[in-house]
Amino acid sequence: MNQRTLGERTFDVFNVVLLTGLSLLTLYPFLYVLFASLSDPTWVVTVRGMIWYPKDITFAAYKLVFDNPSILTGYLNTLIYVVVGTTVNILMTSLGAYALSRPSVMWKNHIMFMIVFTMFFNGGLIPTYLLVSKLGMLDSRLALIIPAAMSAFNLIIMRTAFQGIPVSLEESAKLDGANDFTVLFRIILPLSMPVVAVMILFYGVGHWNGWFNALIYLRTRELYPLQLILREILITNSTDSMMTGVGGGDKMPIGETIKYATIIVATLPILCLYPFLQKYFVKGVMIGAIKG
Structure with missing residues (x-):
């Protein structure tokens, strides 16, 4: 040695x-x-x-935070957006990635080019707002789920992972009578659980931290996600409603600690999730870097 x-x-x-x-x-x-x-x-x-x-x-600041109904409503809304949005994201991304990873699909390279093109050029905020408005999704939960149903970057990662699975598995399954949905959900996805975990992490964190789309598309406070409530507290200094039982001279100091407590409350759940899924980040990046 x-x-x-x-x-x-x-x-x-x-x-x-x-x-x-x-x-x-x-x-x-x-x-x-x-x-x-x-x-x-x-x-x-x-x-x-x-x-x-x-x-x-x-723990006075935390008590005031959890006594605020807007925080609890924001938590519930965020959980809905994370669970429903991530489910839609995984479904749409896996369907698109499976179709574009099969060697027999016609024009798949041209379709892939058009998808990649959207990563560099998009319609912009105003056309997107008009589209969401014309589809009748303004001031609804769908406005935060449907327009972001699939990410081109995540589609590329999942497509590359699917391309690494031998085609012979699909061929043998189809010889036994399996259709494309059976192949995808019973063979491809179970063999690709690491990349699925990456997608859940990417999409889930995106929904948890998302606030801009809610600011643009939502008007009803009962639909606001937690991050938009946090933005109001931090930027517009809207802590007065949380201090109804606090004396006038004490409002300014407790208002500052309420801001800090709200940040912790909004950040802690996703921080607890990161250590368990962080290792998949490296795998996801490597999957996207190995092949087209």
């Missing part, structure tokens, strides 16, 4: 120190928000600089 040289050990130490520092830099903004949300509101508004620990821990 060869001994490691001084240069190799020095390089390893340098890498560990560098990556640890970068990890802390990346993690600190989240810790800052967490510590601020748990600290005494009066102390938070007087702090200038970094916060390294929560002072006089209190």
